[in-house]
Amino acid sequence: MTRFPIRRRVLLGTGAASLGLLASGCDSILRAKQTRDVLKLGQAMSLGVQRAILSSQPLAREFLSSQLSPVFKVNGTRDPATEEYRALQANNFTTYRLQVDGLVHAPKSFSLADLQSILPRSQITRHDCVEGWSAIGKWTGAPLHEVLIQCAPDRSARFAVFQCYDSLRASRGGMTAYYESIDLFDAYHPQTLLAYALNDAPLSVGHGAPLRLRVERQLGYKQAKYIKRITLTSSLAGIYGGNGGYWEDNAGYEWYGGI
């Protein structure tokens, strides 16, 4: 969690330094040359900054189709079984809408067809559940960053919070919605998908139909199934138990479920 503000400061610092240099030119030819040099320097610097960031943001390992698990276990909720969910199922999710809101300038809702019209990404990765099992599967979906940029996130946004259709038992008794959250570094990671297919078939109800998260450098419980809504926020305080997820609130799991 402390990583985020530090990286942010580095980026802001670089921008400010380039602007300072740009403002210092005098005669126009000299200024043009300086501008070019500064732009080059800016490019070199941002490449350096990008490298610094990406070096701790590696891609999760990808596998070959020959390595796919013959069976991908279903875990946690197998069927949200609410009236709301049944209604979506009844028409094969054609009335499903993913709501994106919060700290965005253009809140939007997306049908499955909208999401499928975004250039998809497929990847074969290993899912690791804290309960001690793993499975290799091929996921296909819309890169989350492509969806978020359509909604013009505000600069103050730091987290993406995923609200799901299913509810589970709360540690204090009663039921509570499944939800999860990730920071915007993971949200913009190239392998982070809003997945609608597993092993080239539409997601089954067991695996989270119609839409589930794949955030490949984190553990199974972060892979929210049955996504209903994504809200960008600046803080996780005040959302359900305030710890950023169902398991974080109810069983003390780590918010950053790194593998």
Ligand SMILES: Nc1nc2c(c(=O)[nH]1)N[C@H]1C(S)=C(S)[C@@H](COP(=O)(O)O)O[C@H]1N2
């Ligand atoms: N909405 C929702 N998402 C969820 C869960 C859940 O119960 N509800 N379980 C989590 C856990 S602990 C795991 S291991 C994976 C299981 O995904 P799978 O059923 O596709 O194997 O989903 C995660 N996402």
Ligand SMILES: [Mo]
């Ligand atoms: Mo899990």
